Amino acid sequence: MSNMTNNTTENNNLDFENSDMMNENFQDSYDADGNDLYAAEEQLEELSPIVESSSAPQEPLIQKAEKKKKKGKDDEEETYHKPIIKRRKPNRSIAGDIFLYIFLLLVAIVMFFPIIYAVESALKPLDELYKFPPRIFAQNPTMDNFSDLFVTLSKSWVSFSRYLFNTVFITFVGTAGHLFIASMAAFVLAKYEFPGGKTFFKIVTVAMMFTGYVTGIPNYIIMSKLGMIDTYWAIIIPAFASPMGLFLMKQFMEGLPTSLIEAAKIDGATEWCVFSRIVMPNVKPAWLTLIIFSVQGLWNNKASTLIYSEEMKTLPYAMQQIQAGGIARTGEAAAVLVVLMVVPIAIFIFSESQILETMASSGLKD
Amino acid sequence: MSQFLKDYVKVKKHNFRVGVKKARISKSCYLFLAPYAIIFTMFFVMPVVISIFFSFTYYNILEAPRFVGLQNYISLFLEDDIFLISIKNTFMIAILTGPLGYIGSFLFAWLINELPRWVRSVAVVVFYAPSIAGNCYVIFSVFFRGDAYGHVNAFLMNAGIIDTPILFFTNPQYMLPICMVVILWMSLGAGFLSFVAGLQGVDKSQYEAGYMDGIKNRWQELWFITLPNMKPMLMFGAVMSITQAFGVCDVTMALCGYPSTDYAARTIVTHLFDYGFSRFEMGYACSIATILFLIMILCNKAIQSFLSRVGT
Structure with a gap:
């Protein structure tokens, strides 16, 4: 297909729309055969000289779909149109749906409010933080708190960049x-x-059932015997063996067709080759899931019991010191929260669809 | 009888030999498993064993452990009033927030599943964000601040309900409820994600078939089609929420302080920290850890056997 003639924005929109529809079809089997026809329609759209689209490339999708419909009539060509408003699912009352939307909206506001509030507090200047009556939204938002945070940390004994390096290093290597x-x-x-394989996996699933706090003290003893106290490895090495990651990865890998591996074996691949070239590229969605859970654990790791030297401490620990600074540091403390929460949330937003793909196989069978 | 025993031994021997042979063939499997297995054994299995062992001793790191039998457990339950408070608090938190968070996770995942695709992906971010937002829960200490500048106090004072600000995190009356709210806010975690993903994976033709067979509304659909399909995810979610519910300590320590007034917000884990890392009574702390471990495993097993009967 040559897309050279089209203007690029339109093209992108079409692609997006098409992939969107395909996904919808994948989920809704009601319009199962709309897919091919839709692709045909897309071709038709591409062949015809596009006048209206170049004039207004940013139209909403619905209008465009309507236009397509008109064009279809004009050309007297029988094309299948995916209905603009999807056919309602069976067993759903309209009143119930409206109630549902309102309810979800309210809960979503409640759930997201503290996060918004944290961001807003970080943007407030000090006089607004102690205003009566307090307001939720900042009237004169400033970035002062963030710059103050930087100044405070850069003047401290161990520099900010060192704390940041410690955390990034631990998170990345771990x-x-x-x-x-x-x-x-x-x-x-x-x-x-x-x-022994099945038994081992069972033990791993049991290990998911208790928190790390249970093993905190013996871990400390083991590490002190191994001489790992006060090194980065005290945090990093236990993180290697987090049971949750193995569990999710194993469940996802079970979905891979065994024939793929057998075919590679017949072609003469070694075990390692199969793993690194066949299996790993095929489980990329699971990578992201492991990454998000691992980062979530390591990024916020205060490491206060296992690392003593100040220059090895992590960012969350330094942040905790600032938060403990009392009233004058309230704004900076809020800025700290924002800095720390941005990274995991950003990773999650960018990898959401892959993570959900992995979690679909996360079930625990007994 | 002796014949039976002989046969039994024979079969066992045979099985063992087959096992050894299989193991010899699959050497590379063990090589692949080895790095994980070693680290896992060292930092997840051994600690549990060591913890159970030390729980029968008096050990303070400096001296060699001295065997004291069940003394630790006896003093935990009979002499340590604070431990009993911590057990009460932990169970109150777990019993209220565990099931509520779990049901909430499922309910919201199920409702979100009805939304169009892009709204759904936004909604998943909004609902999941609190549990990955690090220690964002600390913001509640600003929101519920003990002076008149806190939002809740200001609102109540403006409304004329109270004259003086309430010290939310120092007054034992308010500590636990607020902590519970915060924990509930954070409870849509990995289990929630699992539910969202699992609901998308349910075969749509089953719903159509159910519609043909006379299922009238979404509740019937939920009970007869969705829940049986979701059983593995329900199990996973249950494991996650139980583990979370009994492991509460971050939130209470950050909001109510450590130690909190009258120990009103002390949980088992906080007690463990107190004895383990402040007083270095490792033996005593290990017995607390062992009790917590047993509670978690037993709860998980109980819930799993209960869940295996859902929706059939």
Whole structure:
């Protein structure tokens, strides 16, 4: 298909629309065969000289769809149109749907409010933080709190960049190692049968059932025997073996067709080759899931019990010190919250669809 | 009888030999598993064993552990009043927030599933954000601040309900309820994601078939079609929410302080920290950890056997 003639924005829109529709079809089997016809229609659209679209490339999708409909009539060509308003699902009352939307909207506001409030507090100047009656939204939003935060930290004994480096290093190495080691184990657990494999996996699922706090003290003892106290490894190495990552990875890998691996074997691939070239590229959605859970754990790790030297402390720990600074630091404390929460949320937003794809196979069968 | 035993031993021997042979063939499997298995054993299995072992000793890191039998457990339950408070608090938090958070996760995932696609992806971010927002819950300490500049106090004073600001995080009466609200706010976690994904994976033709067979409304659809399909995810979600509910300590420590007034917000984990990392009575702390471990595992098993009967 040559898309050279079209103007690019229109083209992008079409592509987006098409993929959107395809996904919808994938989910709604009601219009299962709309897909091919729709593609045909798209071709038709591309062939015809596009006048109206170049004049107003930013039209809403619905109008465009209507235009297509008109054009279809003019050309007297029988094309299938996906209805603009989707056919209602069976067993749904309209009143129920309206109630549902309102209810969800209210709950969503309540859920998101504290996060908005944290951002707003970070933007407030000090006099607004202590105003009576207090307001939720800042009237003169400033970035002062953020710059103050930077100044405070840069004057401290250990520089801000060092704290940041510690956290980034721990998060990055811990996540990468976790991804690698857990996928290796998950691969053999999911795809091969060998004595002890099933038992091992059962133990891992039991390990998901208790929190890390239970093992905190013995972990400390073990690490002090290994000489890992007060090094980054005290945080990083236990993170490698987080049971949740192995569990999710194994469940997702079970969905891979075994024939793929067998075919590679017949072509003479070694075990390692199968893992690194066939399996790993095919489970990319699961990578992101492991990454988000691992980052979530490591990014906020205060590491206060396992690391003593100030220059090895993590960013959340430094932030905690600022928060403990009392009333004068209220604005900065809010800025701290914002800085710390942005990273995991951003990762989640960018990888949401892949994460959901992985979580679909997260079920726990007994 | 002896014949039976002989046969039994024979079969066992045979099985063992087959096992060894299989293991020899699948050497590379063990190689792949080895790094994970070693780290996992060292930092997840061994600690539990060590913890159970130390729970029967007096150990303060400096001296060698001294065996004291069940003394730790006896003093926990009979002499340590604060531990009993912490157990009461933990159970109150777990019993209220665990099931509510769990049902809430499912309910919202189910309702979100009805939305159009792009609205759904926005909604998932909005609902999931609190649980990945790090220690964003600290913002509640500004919201419920003990002076007149806090929003709740200001609102109540403006409305004329109270004259003097309430010290929300120092008054034992208000501590636990507020912590529970915060924990509930954060409870749509991994289980919620699992539900959202699982609901999208339910075969749509089953709904159509159900419609043909006379299912009238969304509630019937939920009970007869959705829930049975979702059972594995329900299990996973239950594990997640139980683990979370009994492991509460971050929120109470950040909001109510450590230690909190009258120990009103002390949980089992906080108690564990107190003895483990402040007083270095490792033996005693390990017995607390063992109790917490047993509670979590037993609860999980109980809930799983209960859930296996849902929706059939």
